[in-house]
Structure formats: C-alpha cells, structure tokens
Amino acid sequence: LLKELPSELIKTSSDNIFVSGFSNLSRTKSTGKDFFKYLLSSIEGHLQRSELIIDTKDNQITLEEIYPQDPAIEWSATDLDADDIYKFGNATILKGKDNGAGSNKPIKDKYEIYLNSKLMINSNLIKVIDDNGGKWNKTAILKRERDLSSVALEVWKLKVW
Numbered sequence: 001l002l003k004e005l006p007s008e009l010i011k012t013s014s015d016n017i018f019v020s021g022f023s024n025l026s027r028t029k030s031t032g033k034d035f036f037k038y039l040l041s042s043i044e045g046h047l048q049r050s051e052l053i054i055d056t057k058d059n060q061i062t063l064e065e066i067y068p069q070d071p072a073i074e075w076s077a078t079d080l081d082a083d084d085i086y087k088f089g090n091a092t093i094l095k096g097k098d099n100g101a102g103s104n105k106p107i108k109d110k111y112e113i114y115l116n117s118k119l120m121i122n123s124n125l126i127k128v129i130d131d132n133g134g135k136w137n138k139t140a141i142l143k144r145e146r147d148l149s150s151v152a153l154e155v156w157k158l159k160v161w
Helices: 007-023 033-048 073-077 098-102 107-116 120-131 138-155
Strands: 061-065 091-095
Touching (some): 091 120, 098 107, 120 138
Antiparallel strands (some): 061 091
16 A cells, blocks of 8 residues: 555655654653653754753753643643643753753743753744743643654654655
8 A cells, every 4th residue: 555655645644643643742740751851852952953962960951841740829820730741842951950940930930041041942942932922831832742743853754665
C-alpha cells in the first residue's frame, strides 16, 4: 500500500501523525522530567543551530513548569487544572538559578524571567504569552504544543520509504 501512495502524501501523513503525537505528550509528577528536558534542550539546540550542553555545573539546564505544581493564588483566575501541569506545552527549560526564581509565582512575575532568558525557546514562549494577551491558560498551552511540535519535526525528520 505505501509503495502505491505518492511519497508526498506519505510524508504529509507521517508528519501529521508525528505532530499530533508530539503535541499530546505529558508526564507524571515523578516520571518524564529528564525526557522533557532532553526534548526541550534538543529543540533549543536546533533553534540556536548549536549543541546545548545540559550537564555542566555552570550551565545547568532545569525543567520549569510554567503553570506550577503549587500555584500562587493569582493562578485561580485561569482555566488551568492539575492535568495541565505535566503537559509538554506547559514546560520550558531555564539555566541554573533562573528556575527557582519563578517558583509558584503568577505568569506576570515569571514573564520577566523568560524575557531575560538567553534561551531561544523562551523567546518563543514570550511570543505565545504576548499573543495570548499576557495570559497563560489552556489556549496558550495548546499553541505552545503546536509550536514545539513544528520545531520538533525539523529536529527529528521522518524518513519516507
């Protein structure tokens, strides 16, 4: 069957499956952190067009949950719930001390940390927040998942046989 389909149709189909699957990634509180950190670091390396070193002491990369596990009271005005914490679109990476700086604070406080980050993945995150009126909610998480999926497709190109 695959030999009879035009290769561009197969590629479009496999790309769509990849993006759909990648967009729906999630983890649990205790598992998947290192996998998410790997994925996000690989996407960052692709955006920078260089390898991102994730394990040196001075350049420690940490996983950040935008909507935190223990949200400040300001988060109650959003449509987010506990299931959203562990979605791939709710994750980013930060270098070293920047992660603890945001902690459980509202998005307006975290925004400054992301804005001042030298990581390109966080420049893209700022654009999602800005395009969403400065809010972080389910709409923003879905948009970020789509954006990350598109870049991931460039990082992990699928072959068409």
